[in-house]
Amino acid sequence: MARPLSPKLSPSIIAQAALDAVDHDGEFTIQGIAKKLKVSPSSLYNHIDSKADVIELMRGQVMGRMDLSGVDSESADWAGSLRIIALHYRNAYALNPRLLPLVTAYSVRDATTIGMYNLMAQTLRTAGFDSTRQLEIITVIDNFVLGSALDAGAPDNVWAPGEAASPELRAALDAGLGAPDRAQKSFEFGLGLLLEGLAREAEVLG
Amino acid sequence: MARPLSPKLSPSIIAQAALDAVDHDGEFTIQGIAKKLKVSPSSLYNHIDSKADVIELMRGQVMGRMDLSGVDSESADWAGSLRIIALHYRNAYALNPRLLPLVTAYSVRDATTIGMYNLMAQTLRTAGFDSTRQLEIITVIDNFVLGSALDAGAPDNVWAPGEAASPELRAALDAGLGAPDRAQKSFEFGLGLLLEGLAREAEVLG
Structure with a gap:
């Protein structure tokens, strides 16, 4: 049986979901990101270890705009x-x-x-x-x-x-x-x- | 019959409750402030009209530290x-x-x-x-x-x-x-x- 489709997780996808939350609420939670991306928190933890890791991903996403x-x-x-x-x-x-x-x-x-x-x-x-x-x-x-x-x-x-x-x-x-x-x-x-x-x-x- | 005691509301008390929320969460809500101060949202609205008013109260609270x-x-x-x-x-x-x-x-x-x-x-x-x-x-x-x-x-x-x-x-x-x-x-x-x-x-x- 095929597993249900879910968005492929990547650092950039996680960063953007967290950025969207911060833009809107001034804060983010791992749980909120998981919900938004329709994945389990545990699958997020394959990519990050902590809140600090998500902050670094967001920092990298923003700074990646610079040429x-x-x-x-x-x-x-x-x-x-x-x-x-x-x-x-x-x-x-x-x-x-x-x-x-x-x-x-x-x-x-x-x-x-x-x-x-x-x-x-x-x-x-x-x-x-x-x-x-x-x-x-x-x-x-x-x-x-x-x-x-x-x-x-x-x-x-x-x-x-x-x-x-x-x-x-x-x-x-x-x-x-x-x-x-x-x-x-x-x-x-x-x-x-x-x-x-x-x-x-x-x-x-x- | 005496009314139940509740903290007397003032601009400074409202500002401090909102500041505490912002320090912790990056954001505040009128509902959250009311809950924290154990008053009804409607009694808050005797002092403020909008979210923007609470922002100005917080701004005044912070700037009031300056001499x-x-x-x-x-x-x-x-x-x-x-x-x-x-x-x-x-x-x-x-x-x-x-x-x-x-x-x-x-x-x-x-x-x-x-x-x-x-x-x-x-x-x-x-x-x-x-x-x-x-x-x-x-x-x-x-x-x-x-x-x-x-x-x-x-x-x-x-x-x-x-x-x-x-x-x-x-x-x-x-x-x-x-x-x-x-x-x-x-x-x-x-x-x-x-x-x-x-x-x-x-x-x-x-």
């Missing part, structure tokens, strides 16, 4: 390389902002993600930063990118302060709020500030 | 004022990182939060930035602060790359990972880069 094949970590334009990495990284997480507090609560083990950090560390070494500074810079870029990914998913009217706004805040909101590229432009402005600051520091080192 | 009474928005040391605001803002959200994707998905209406943005806009006006730039800078600081709040809640071993790490990444992790003030130091380093960049721009304006 960093054009980034040359040995290029003299190391700031340009970092810019490209940061842009891709932000765009990848902008699609799943609710995943952020989950991935930041677990140690990074996913190989795709580590691949990006390898690229960042190598690029920063090319720039002349020592190991301690490399990790600080990686963390700063991480923080700015992930906060910007949250902002990318914000509603058009990020602020709706009503009468509570001061005249200065009101003027700032009137000047910039609602522009279709508001989040993108602010991200690029802030990234530019960070990279210019790093370039000045690298100059002193060089 | 910005010492910040002078007219001070010539506007960068110092922004630094203090950013430090408090990051520390406030570091305690509830799972709230971040919820608050960034809704328009800011909470008066305490708007008070901080008023202070930022006024401080940036003192620095000489025009309204458009003020909103971009506010957004950049927001993004960096909220990403850093996520990082503040990360485990000590943020990265556990195993064999996937390149020698450069491995050296960077060995140099900086596990230091008790890792997240705080990186936050202050990045904030310094941003503020120095803004100071240079303000000099050109002035």
Whole structure:
């Protein structure tokens, strides 16, 4: 007798089911994923050992959206390389902002993600930063990118302060709020500030 | 006949119950809050109209942890004022990182939060930035602060790359990972880069 058809399980299928749950509920359960994929929890456990494993699968799924094949970590334009990495990284997480507090609560083990950090560390070494500074810079870029990914998913009217706004805040909101590229432009402005600051520091080192 | 005792409802009590749920589950429901507080959903609706209202209460609860009474928005040391605001803002959200994707998905209406943005806009006006730039800078600081709040809640071993790490990444992790003030130091380093960049721009304006 043929067994009933069930979706073939793969890391990517499990990751996507978990991502769908996180997008909707802010959380996932192994049981919920099994139910959604119409498989038994025990068959899921052929692919994963723990909740942490599912988090790594989701991290890999999101980071797999990045195409960093054009980034040359040995290029003299190391700031340009970092810019490209940061842009891709932000765009990848902008699609799943609710995943952020989950991935930041677990140690990074996913190989795709580590691949990006390898690229960042190598690029920063090319720039002349020592190991301690490399990790600080990686963390700063991480923080700015992930906060910007949250902002990318914000509603058009990020602020709706009503009468509570001061005249200065009101003027700032009137000047910039609602522009279709508001989040993108602010991200690029802030990234530019960070990279210019790093370039000045690298100059002193060089 | 005396009515049965029930916790007196207040915006702060409702906010704290919702925050507890978000910390634990990544989400909250009106029904869940009512159950936790042992009141009927309808008695909650005497205080709030919608899920968005509860989000604003949580935002106000978190931002109410900030003490910005010492910040002078007219001070010539506007960068110092922004630094203090950013430090408090990051520390406030570091305690509830799972709230971040919820608050960034809704328009800011909470008066305490708007008070901080008023202070930022006024401080940036003192620095000489025009309204458009003020909103971009506010957004950049927001993004960096909220990403850093996520990082503040990360485990000590943020990265556990195993064999996937390149020698450069491995050296960077060995140099900086596990230091008790890792997240705080990186936050202050990045904030310094941003503020120095803004100071240079303000000099050109002035």
